[in-house]
Amino acid sequence: MIRIAPISEVEPQAVEHLLDRAFGTDRHERTAYRIRQGMPAIPRLSFAALENGALVGTIQCWPILFDGDDGQDVPMVMLGPVAVEPARQRDGIGRDLMLYALNAAVASGEAGALMLIGDPEYYGRFFGFTADRTAGWRAPGPVEQRRLLAMGDSVPDGAGMLAPRTVALA
Template sequence: MISIVPISDVEPQAVEHLLDRAFGTGRHERTAYRIREGMPAIPRLSFAALEKDALVGTIQCWPILFDGDDGRDVPLVMVGPVAVEPARQRDGIGRDLMLSALNAAVATGDAAALMLIGDPEYYGRFFGFTADRTTEWRVPGPVEQRRLLAMGDSVPNGGGMLGPRIAALA
């Protein structure tokens, strides 16, 4: 039986080891890490999946900022990474973690502007993320533009750069 708990209930080193197994030790070079560089994850939106006290999955969400070309700054929540123990992928653990994070975002008022980098066929179909408003967004590194996804009423449209939000969410 899988239980979803706050990520703060799990040793940070265990989370890091799971991320290494799921994404490889070179994961820190990915664009997603540059977007949220220096920001702590948002505890109320970050979860771990446990099975018999063993860590089998995590999701973390991060405070980031859209720095619009028109001068507006829009706070966003970056969803992910969703990491699942490689032997347990396709067991629905990632879906359960996503639903936990999205439900928490709605409950805490953090769901107005969510974004992630991921497969549009999956995240669109199951969770409602689209690239409709992200076509002019820029990021500090390489990304397939179609994988830059967002959802929420406050997601900005138009050109701008994504980066860390200096004043992190409490």
């Protein structure tokens, strides 16, 4: 049986090894890493999926900032990566982790401006993320514009850059 627990219950090195297996050892070069560079994950929104004590999945959420070209800065939460042990992918573990993190964001009052980089067909269909307000967004690296997805009442609908948030959530 899968148990979802705070990611703090897992050794950080175990999380890193899972991320390497799920995304490759070159994952640190991806744009998502640049967006959240230097920021710690938000502990109350980051979780591990454990099966008989073994790590089989993780989700981490990060404090980021939409630095609007109009001077308006919008604090946001970036979801991901969602990592699942390769042999366990398609077992619903990633979906369960996403739902758990989304529910935690709602419960903590941090669901107003959520974003991720991902497959719009999947994240739209199952979780309600869209690219409706992200057309003017820029990132500090290459990204397919259609994969910049967001949800929440406070999601900015203008031009601006995604960047690390210098004041993190506790």
